[in-house]
Every structure is written in structure tokens, then in C-alpha cells.
Amino acid sequence: MAEGVEWALHSCLNLSWADRPVPAARMAAYFDLPAPYLNKQLQALARAGIVASTPGPKGGFSLDRAPEKITLLDVVVAIEGPEPAFRCAEILHASPFGDRKADYVAGCVISQAMSAAELAWKKELAGTTVADLRDGVARQYPRSEDQTREWLAQR
Amino acid sequence: MAEGVEWALHSCLNLSWADRPVPAARMAAYFDLPAPYLNKQLQALARAGIVASTPGPKGGFSLDRAPEKITLLDVVVAIEGPEPAFRCAEILHASPFGDRKADYVAGCVISQAMSAAELAWKKELAGTTVADLRDGVARQYPRSEDQTREWLAQR
Numbered sequence: 001m002a003e004g005v006e007w008a009l010h011s012c013l014n015l016s017w018a019d020r021p022v023p024a025a026r027m028a029a030y031f032d033l034p035a036p037y038l039n040k041q042l043q044a045l046a047r048a049g050i051v052a053s054t055p056g057p058k059g060g061f062s063l064d065r066a067p068e069k070i071t072l073l074d075v076v077v078a079i080e081g082p083e084p085a086f087r088c089a090e091i092l093h094a095s096p097f098g099d100r101k102a103d104y105v106a107g108c109v110i111s112q113a114m115s116a117a118e119l120a121w122k123k124e125l126a127g128t129t130v131a132d133l134r135d136g137v138a139r140q141y142p143r144s145e146d147q148t149r150e151w152l153a154q155r
Numbered sequence: 156m157a158e159g160v161e162w163a164l165h166s167c168l169n170l171s172w173a174d175r176p177v178p179a180a181r182m183a184a185y186f187d188l189p190a191p192y193l194n195k196q197l198q199a200l201a202r203a204g205i206v207a208s209t210p211g212p213k214g215g216f217s218l219d220r221a222p223e224k225i226t227l228l229d230v231v232v233a234i235e236g237p238e239p240a241f242r243c244a245e246i247l248h249a250s251p252f253g254d255r256k257a258d259y260v261a262g263c264v265i266s267q268a269m270s271a272a273e274l275a276w277k278k279e280l281a282g283t284t285v286a287d288l289r290d291g292v293a294r295q296y297p298r299s300e301d302q303t304r305e306w307l308a309q310r
Contacts, residue, residue, distance in 0.1 A: 001240045001241045001242070003242075003244055005241060005269075006241070006242075006243060006244055006246060006265065007246065009265045009269075010246060010247070010265060013264075013265065030250055030251065031246045031247075031249055031250055032246075032249035032250075033246065033249075072268055072269070072272070085156045085240065086156050086160060086161070087156070087158075087161075088161060089158055089161055091161060091162065091165060091186045091187075091188065092165070092186075094186055094187035094188075095185055095186055095187075096185065096302075096306050097298070097299060097302045097303070097306075107295070109288050109291035109292050109295065110161065110164045110165060110168065110288060112291070113227055113280075113283045113287070113288065113291075114160075114164075114227070114280075116279055116283075117227070117276050117277075117279035117280045117283075118276065119279075120275040120276055120278070120279040121272050121273065121275055121276035121279075122272075123275070124271055124272035124274075124275040124276075125268075125269075125272045128268045128271075128272075132268070133264050133265060133268060136264035136267070136268075137264050140262070140264065143252070144252060147251075147252045148252070151251050151252075
């Protein structure tokens with residue numbers, strides 16, 4: 001999984017605290033990340049409808065829906081794409097007893113087992129939202145929300 | 156995930172049916188795969204204690220433990236290594252309120268949530284064995300076991 005997933009998740013969490021749009025450069029400065037690369041992740045989140053971009057001198061990125069409505073799976077898919085980690089290449093097609101017309105992605109027991117595991121992973125990611133992350137931080141690092149909101153509001 | 160995982164899982168399943176050691180070239184011919192690359196995967200399985208390699212003219216690869224004792228997680232880790240898919244780079248270390256001494260892999264809520272999802276994936280993979288795959292094939296493709304055993308026994 002690319003580092004962009006970590007960046008995007010932290011950006012969503014920060015945006016859930018922000019009280020105004022945050023420019024990509026300001027968000028990048030927060031984590032000491034290269035702004036153009038972080039901007040690329042934020043654009044991917046925008047294409048997925050997770051964040052919105054406001055132009056202009058007071059513009060920047062903000063969450064485009066409530067943190068309760070953004071799951072970790074939404075963010076991972078926005079950055080990594082919808083392809084499964086295990087990609088069945090249907091190598092049984094070439095085997096001596098393979099059926100060249102068979103759909104082994106659906107029919108092969110190995111593909112089925114690997115898909116079941118990926119489904120368990122997705123269910124877990126889909127069951128956790130940015131709001132849950134925020135609750136977790138509120139418990140573990142109660143000052144983070146206010147500190148971060150203030151810092152991000154500076155230009 | 157690399158294609159080697161698919162190759163390794165199918166190889167383990169085939170070896171669970173084989174009644175004698177199978178040379179890498181014979182296994183590669185079964186799936187029409189490049190023998191040197193498949194051999195690399197089989198060597199990785201050997202290093203993980205999943206298969207054993209017997210030298211000599213009648214040598215080849217065989218399972219080194221019962222199919223009930225080989226989980227899909229064993230095979231995935233043998234090929235992909237033990238690294239998690241989501242690698243927390245602890246970007247909070249650089250943040251204005253970050254604690255440079257903190258262990259954010261353990262302490263960051265994002266790292267925790269991503270690890271929980273990966274644990275769900277691993278549990279699923281660890282709960283399925285090569286014996287389970289074999290049972291699945293026996294139900295769906297009852298002739299596969301005998302056909303494959305006979306084919307692999309030829310040189």
C-alpha cells in the first residue's frame with residue numbers, strides 16, 4: 001500500500017477538525033510532507049467526493065461530507081483504486097485440465113479464499129469512519145483537536 | 156500482492172495431491188509458467204518450511220507438512236514477507252505537536268485502525284488451510300485430484 005494512504009487518512013482527520021478550508025501547502029507543512037505529492041492525494045480524495053476544493057485566496061480543502069460518512073475504506077479506495085490486492089490471473093486456464101471458458105476468478109477455490117480474506121479486511125475498514133478516528137484521538141490525545149485546528153487556520 | 160502468491164498457492168494445492176516429488180519444471184509446465192520464476196517461489200516456500208526439495212533424478216518438491224498444517228497466511232508470508240501492507244511511517248513525528256519519542260505505530264489511531272483491518276485479513280487467511288482448498292476442489296471439481304496427480308507423476 002502506498003504512503004499516500006497514510007497521508008490521506010491523516011489529512012481527512014485534520015480536515016475534520018478544521019474550521020475553514022486548508023491549502024495543500026499548509027497541510028503539507030503540518031506533516032513536513034512535499035506539498036505537490038500531498039496535493040496529488042488531496043485531488044484523489046476530491047475526485048472520490050471525500051473532500052472539496054475551494055479556489056481563491058481563502059480557499060483550500062475541506063471535508064465534503066460528515067466525518068461519520070467517510071469510512072477508511074472510502075479513503076483507501078480513493079488513493080489505491082478499487083483493484084483487489086490479490087489479483088487472480090486465472091492460471092488454471094493454461095493447466096492441462098483447465099476450462100478455457102471458465103471464470104476462475106469466481107470459480108477457483110484459491111481465488112474464493114483470497115477474496116474472502118480481502119472481504120474481511122474491507123468490512124473492518126468500512127466499519128471505521130473518520131469520526132471514529134476523531135473519537136479515538138479525543139480519548140488518547142485530548143489537546144490535538146484544538147491545537148491542530150488553530151495551527152491549520154494560520155496562513 | 157505479487158503474482159507469486161497465486162503460483163505458490165496453486166503449487167501447494169497440487170503438491171498436496173502429488174504422490175511423489177514434483178520437479179519445478181513439471182509444476183511450471185502444468186500452469187504454463189516460466190520455470191525459473193516458479194522455482195524462485197518454490198524455494199521461498201522451502202525456506203519457510205512449507206515444502207521440501209529432494210535432489211536427484213527422481214527428486215523435486217513435496218509438501219513438508221500435512222495440508223491441514225499449512226495455512227494461506229503461511230504461504231502469503233513465505234512469498235510476500237511479514238511486512239504489513241499498510242506501513243505506518245509515523246508522519247506525526249514531524250507535526251507541530253508530535254512527540255518525537257512517541258511510538259506512533261502503536262499509538263496513532265490511524266495505525267491502530269489499519270492494523271485492526273489487517274488483523275481481520277490475516278485471521279481469515281490463518282483460518283484456511285491447504286486441506287480446506289483441497290476439500291473445496293473435491294466438491295467443485297471432483298476429478299481434479301486424480302487427474303493432476305497422474306499428470307504431475309509423468310516426467
